[in-house]
Amino acid sequence: MRYKVRHTTRYSYPARVTSCYNLANVLPRDTRRQRCLSSKVTVSPTPAVSRSRTDYFGNHAYQFEIQKAHQELVITAESEIQISEAQPDLNLDFGISYAQALHYMRNNRSHHALEAREYLLNSPMIAATEELTNYAQPSFIPDRSLKSCVAELTTRIFSDFTYDPEFSTIATPLSEVLEHKRGVCQDFAHLQVGCLRAVGIPAKYVSGYIETLPAPGEEKLVGADATHAWVAYFCPDEGWVEFDPTNDTAAQTQHIVTAYGRDFLDVTPVKGVIFGGGSAPALDVSVDVSRVSED
Template structure:
């Protein structure tokens, strides 16, 4: 499967911004199931300084500085990605058990396992707690396959929590999401990651895009796709596997990965510092995920 993704971010300011310094995580990364064929980022006004680098997590980070006054800022990223059109085989009863996985994580000293254990630690937006462990625990039976445990937790979050864009912001604490059982994809990803870490399973935050398809007989609206978030957890015998609690599914060929991190803070699509700009800047985001011929 081959996709073209166009992600446009438009800021409008009430007053002039004299200069700004920004970091963008909008270039899809290579993974075991996807390859970024090409990517370009266009910024208006033109940056005085720009550079790309591979960050600590292996993501493609783009830094840019604008050093002249402006009242609008537009960042457009266009990428072509090839993704395996074979969805991951998820035989939930196959593989290492939860109990065996815990034993491996506690005792194995391979580089892969030691690096994975970093994702058991608390991160800026996710702290393991007794409440998270208590919510997760019914899914995690020692003799049950780890994959089945994680799939069960994914399904429980999908059914127990309501998708409510009006409830949360990027700063809403995980404790409130758990208490009110509402949120959006970012919240559900944070929740599942917190639950997994609380029961001893390393988990990452995945930032990316998901292709949305129109109802039968209707045309797809340009720009109607969205940024998305899901989770990746470490399975000692299979490596990192991805699940999407917002949609109660494993990651498929419609899930396009931009970046991995500990939580949203590590992989925010656009963040930075501005000087000036007045109050209440207006932000609009458009995402278009288009299938193209190989």
């Protein structure tokens, strides 16, 4: 499946911004199941300085500086992506067991194992607490396949938690999400990453896009697609495997990856520093994911 993605972020400021310095994670990366064919970022006003680089996590980061006064900032990322492989169905029960995976992570000293173990550590927004361990543990039976354990956890989060865009912000603690059982895709991804780390399985936060399809007989609206978040866990047999707790599914061809990180703070779509601008700037985000062809 081939897609074109257009992601526009617009900031409108009540007062003049004299200068700003920004980092954007809006360029899709290559993964085992995805290849970025082309990508570009357009910024208005025109930056005085801009450059692309590969960050610590292997993501394609775009840095820019605007050094003239402005009251509106528009960042548009346009990309073409080839998705070549869907992830396995949630119901498949095969591969190494949970106990075998734990033994591998504790004893293997290969490059891949040591690299994966970094994602067992706490990160700024995710700490492996006793509450997360208690929530996750019923799904992780030692002699059960690891994939089946993670699939059940994915389904439980989908069933136990309510999608509520009014409940949380980017700063809502994970403990509150767990207590109230409400949140959005970012919260559910953080929750599943925290649960996996708490039971000894390395897990990444995945930032990207998901194609939304209209109801039968309805036209797709411009800007109706969305940024999205899901997880990737490390399996010694298969490498990094992606699951989406918000939709109770393995990552499919509609899931387009922009960045991997420890949590949301590593892969924020746009972050930076501004001088001026007043209080309460307005933010508008529009995402269009268009199918170019089907293989």
